Amino acid sequence: EIVLTQSPDTLSLSPGESATLSCRASQRVSDNYLAWYQQKPGQTPRLLIYGASTRATGVPGRFSGSGSGTDFTLTISGLEPEDFVIYYCQQYSTSARTFGPGTRLDI
Amino acid sequence: QLQLEESGGGLVKPGGSLTISCAVSGFSLRDYYMSWIRQAPGKGLEWLASINGYNGNTEYADSVKGRFIMSRDNAKSSVSLQLESLSADDTAIYYCTRDNLVSGFDVWGQGTTVTVSS
Numbered sequence: 001e002i003v004l005t006q007s008p009d010t011l012s013l014s015p016g017e018s019a020t021l022s023c024r025a026s027q028r029v030s031d032n033y034l035a036w037y038q039q040k041p042g043q044t045p046r047l048l049i050y051g052a053s054t055r056a057t058g059v060p061g062r063f064s065g066s067g068s069g070t071d072f073t074l075t076i077s078g079l080e081p082e083d084f085v086i087y088y089c090q091q092y093s094t095s096a097r098t099f100g101p102g103t104r105l106d107i
Numbered sequence: 108q109l110q111l112e113e114s115g116g117g118l119v120k121p122g123g124s125l126t127i128s129c130a131v132s133g134f135s136l137r138d139y140y141m142s143w144i145r146q147a148p149g150k151g152l153e154w155l156a157s158i159n160g161y162n163g164n165t166e167y168a169d170s171v172k173g174r175f176i177m178s179r180d181n182a183k184s185s186v187s188l189q190l191e192s193l194s195a196d197d198t199a200i201y202y203c204t205r206d207n208l209v210s211g212f213d214v215w216g217q218g219t220t221v222t223v224s225s
Contacts, residue, residue, distance in 0.1 A: 096169075102152075
């Protein structure tokens with residue numbers, strides 16, 4: 001199975017700053033089938049980015065994804081207070097889907 | 108409106124079994140894969156199983172292979188997950204998701220909680 005590693009575990013920033021979250025795969029993610037999800041406390045995860053760089057419907061433009069192969073990045077430009085939650089990457093290029101362990105964004 | 112609604116969670120004793128279900132509305136089950144994902148208290152997300160809505164083919168995570176069985180009923184627009192030989196490590200919120208081959212898990216249910224305790 002493809003193992004995903006996210007870094008950092010926790011990222012401490014302030015509103016207005018930009019965040020760069022990393023996701024590294026143990027092997028190539030074909031077709032860039034890499035997604036990012038946001039999870040707020042007590043809520044269901046929400047799809048933010050799919051295909052490594054395509055924003056899901058309704059996702060603000062401050063969220064952007066990039067990368068290919070084994071290295072992927074989620075960038076949040078101009079952090080809003082509601083962005084300080086947990087983010088997971090996930091690959092769906094193999095039938096055995098896998099998630100990264102998550103990055104917590106702290107104020 | 109795309110909607111997934113899980114049911115069937117509850118308290119079960121170690122070694123016991125439980126079946127959780129997910130009612131699908133707003134799209135045809137036949138056209139999509141569906142997956143179950145769980146989240147243990149304070150932990151991350153774990154994909155468990157997926158099913159091809161067209162032909163019923165299934166795939167399982169190694170952690171649950173042989174203990175969990177996923178099925179679907181296209182006529183009733185529902186998917187189920189049969190959980191067996193449960194232990195405390197299976198305590199989690201179980202989410203039903205639409206597994207879109209192009210865009211990942213794009214529709215999520217609210218989850219159903221399974222607690223394994225004596």
